[in-house]
Amino acid sequence: MTGLLQDLRYALRQLRKSPGFTAVAVITLALGIGATTAVFSVVDQVLLHPLPYPDSDRIVKVSQTFEGISTGDASPANYLDWVAQNQVFAQMAASRGWQGSLSAGDRPERIRGTMTTPNFFPLFGVNPMLGRGLQAGDAQAGNDHVVVLGYGLWQRYFAADHSIVGRDIRLNGEQYTVVGVMPPNFSPDEYGELWLPSPWGVPTHPLAPDKDPRQFRDRNYLDVWARLKPGVMPQQARAELDTIGRRLETQYPDSNDKTGVSFLPLHEYVVGDIRPVLLVLLAAVAVVLLIGCANVANLLLARATARAKEISIRTTLGASRRRLLRQLLTESVLLALVGGVLGLLLAVVAVPSLLALSPPDIRQFKQIGINREVLAFSFLASIVCGIVFGLMPALQSSRSSPSEFLKEGERGSTANRGRTRSALVIAEVGLSLVLLVGAGLLVKSFMRLMDVNPGFDPDHLLTFNLGLPSSTDAVRQLAFYQEVVQRLQALPGVQAVGAVSRLPLAGGNSSRSFSLPGIDKGYSADIRVSTPDYFRAMGIPLLKGRSFSESDLGSSLNVAIVNEALARTVFPGQDPIGKQLTKFGPDNLTLQIIGVVGNVRHVGLDTAPHSEIYQLLGQAPWPSMFVAIRSATSDPTSVTSAAQNVVWRVNKDIPLANVRTMQEVIANSVQRRRFSMLLFTIFAVVAMLLAAVGLYGVMSYSVAQRTKEIGIRMALGARRPDVVALVVKQGMALVLMGIAAGTTLALGMTRLISGMLFGITATDPLTFAAVVALLGAVAFLANYLPARRAASVDPMVALRYE
Amino acid sequence: MTEAEQPLIQIQELTKVFYTDEIETHALSGVHLSINKGEYVAMSGPSGCGKSTLLSIIGLLDTPTAGRYFLNGKTVENLDFAERSRIRNQEIGFIFQSFNLIGDLTVYENVELPLTYRQKMPAANRKARVMEALERVGMAHRVRHYPSQLSGGQQQRVAVARALGGKPSILLADEPTGNLDSRNGEAVMEFLQNLHREGATICMVTHDPRFAKHAQREVHLFDGKVVAEEELKKLLQETSA
Structure with missing residues (x-):
């Protein structure tokens, strides 16, 4: 323990001693860890967290199928038959979106609510925070003018008035009594501003509100929810629903021809097809972090050369390899933790911006933010980063032979480090190329998509919704x-x-x-x-x-x-x-x-x-x-x-709802694509810049190491362009190797985003060519600057200096 | 031979060959050397004769290509890195020409450093050893200073304290006066002399005959071999001719 404290103290001193190195490393890591943490906070809440209902993994969304493909909805008569005939669900409930005008003051407001069967709340296992939920007695003509408010509406429209229960409000010009208020975050779908019953038990058809819906078998408008009985396996439920579906198909051939029943776990239904998008983004941001780690590893390798003397002295004095590794890893992990803390602060700032950019199917997860799991992830990511970027330099340092150092001074074993640093740069260039190709494909897809003729002229158009x-x-x-x-x-x-x-x-x-x-x-x-x-x-x-x-x-x-x-x-x-x-x-x-x-x-x-x-x-x-x-x-x-x-x-009771220009409607419809394209592009550009910085670092270091050689060359008659060409050639060789490796990798990896593309293939040659040209140009610049510095070496000074 | 009579260091037929690309360089060829406990030996010879290579092998910083090396009667030429580190830490004290203090550590921490690599050494013992060593070299009043705040002579005294702190079986000094002016150089030599008088075993590499004379015995190296003084003179004359 004392040794560890000593290592820690020494590591802190090392960080303080080289503020430039520390700042560059910490900022690089903070960017990587911050971006990864921000994306993980979304992934955590959307994909990893269970939904906020008790035993939410037992809740499923049931729907009809036509020719084996889910239609997402169901007819009331089929729903009632499913309820009557199944033995696998503890409860089944049906609902449909309901829109209406709420008027309590001067201005009416358009509300998105849900008309539902009374057992809706018990099925989800959530009780109202005020008053009561819907009861069987409410689903009868004459008793049905009751309403349960959503938390958001209660806060916004009724100023969180705790005496709201029992009060009357006007919906679509009719009087309804508020019987309860649901807790925050209860909204299984996007119609969660209020819930009301149907006088028929089952929600009415929106175009035939006065008709008894229970006989409708060919009007599919219901969302059906169910909770599996304890001990019932999903396969078992599927088998029974298949049987029921076939039975109803035989019984009602006119309406149920080729019609079956299927279900999706609620989580899968809510998350939908955002899962692959989030996973791809998480992978992309992890690659950025990896490139950041490679950069810091490169910095550490450069510093290891400067610290070779210290390490040799420690080895000479009896430090074992394990002990040296521990000390060096303590330093790198400490560096990563400082980067992690800063990254976490960045993530706190970045998450709201990320959510503002995100499509509604992500924004609906209101709890997205920095929670305990995200903190743990960030901590773990920092530790892993510290080990990942610290291990290679630490291993190399601990392996260096002290006798070589004592004989050769600081020149011992730098060749090996040079090779490792070059390999890291090749990897960085390769990985950034993969991200750039991904971003390029998404940008091109998006441009293709925006070029699609929607079939109407979206300019100068204002749209809004009116609901009677x-x-x-x-x-x-x-x-x-x-x-x-x-x-x-x-x-x-x-x-x-x-x-x-x-x-x-x-x-x-x-x-x-x-x-x-x-x-x-x-x-x-x-x-x-x-x-x-x-x-x-x-x-x-x-x-x-x-x-x-x-x-x-x-x-x-x-x-x-x-x-x-x-x-x-x-x-x-x-x-x-x-x-x-x-x-x-x-x-x-x-x-x-x-x-x-x-x-x-x-x-x-x-x-x-x-x-x-x-x-x-x-x-x-x-x-x-x-x-x-x-x-x-x-x-x-x-x-x-x-x-x-x-x-x-x-009509003074009808508000304008969803007021948007048609251009906004279009923009909204491509929000998910824009979100993934934008994030991917940001990650790819950051990756490219990090790779360029890494390349610049390696070439600058190489030029510094070769000062004497360059001095000799110039003394022997090399012109400045010869020296520039010499250095650029060396750097571009690394870049070309990186591009070759990255292109091969990208050809395999871009298949993962093929589902996110439109109008182009995952191997679009023009995109690959453009990315290679862009990366090559940036890399050339990163090479050229150190090359120009090398060419300005005064041969006399260089030779005297050595 | 009893343990008391046994040499502290015994080297037999020691060879060291360096391979670079296709070139073989024989740094040491069949060296025999014994150093007894309490002995003060100086190793001298022209540049490139293999002095530092021999000192590195004696100090377990390097391994021989062939031959035997017994330290305290135990064979040590084929030990793994970890075991060599342990023996170096406990049995050998190093004094270098360029002091080799760590610039980021204070005087106290530099002297303490080898002791921190000893497992299970209580902090109080460590502190006592460090202070004792620093007092011995007259640097106890500079514990909080960094090497850059000390003169060359003071730095070498701290390096000696670091070597002594571990109570090693032998002190290996590689040109300990090389980076010092004559006054400080003399002071260090006098200090080594005193340590020898108190019973320390010392093996010092030097190319300066004045300092070599401080030792009890002088070992001459030429082209990787141990030679007698007269032979060395003859060889040097032949080389210059």
């Missing part, structure tokens, strides 16, 4: 939206206004099945309900036929506009205008096609357009619509307050 209570009948829905659109159209600077049920790239989708007259084959298409001027407002081109007109509302004919994808798929080589679509949706409507519009990338810029059918609002009901305003001004948000006033003049 789902109980509003079709006539009042139409009247409201017609008046809003008309009044908005009259605003100065507004060119066109349209409304649509589903805004492209804003999330959410709806589909319907249909047939063709006389043909047995079934089709499916995404459906949109819109106002007549929607296509003009969005800049979606009309390719054939005509658009909707007000006169269609008075007609008994249900009209439809289809997109190009549907026209090509369903009517290949034919003119679809005038054709009919039959058995459309659950009401078996017949629609007549009056026009064909261009394809729109609805799901994502990276997803090919689906077949789409547009219906006219008024012929089809839809309570919640997105409004798109095409403005003549460059800033479409300038009409926001005027638009809000227009809506309030029509």
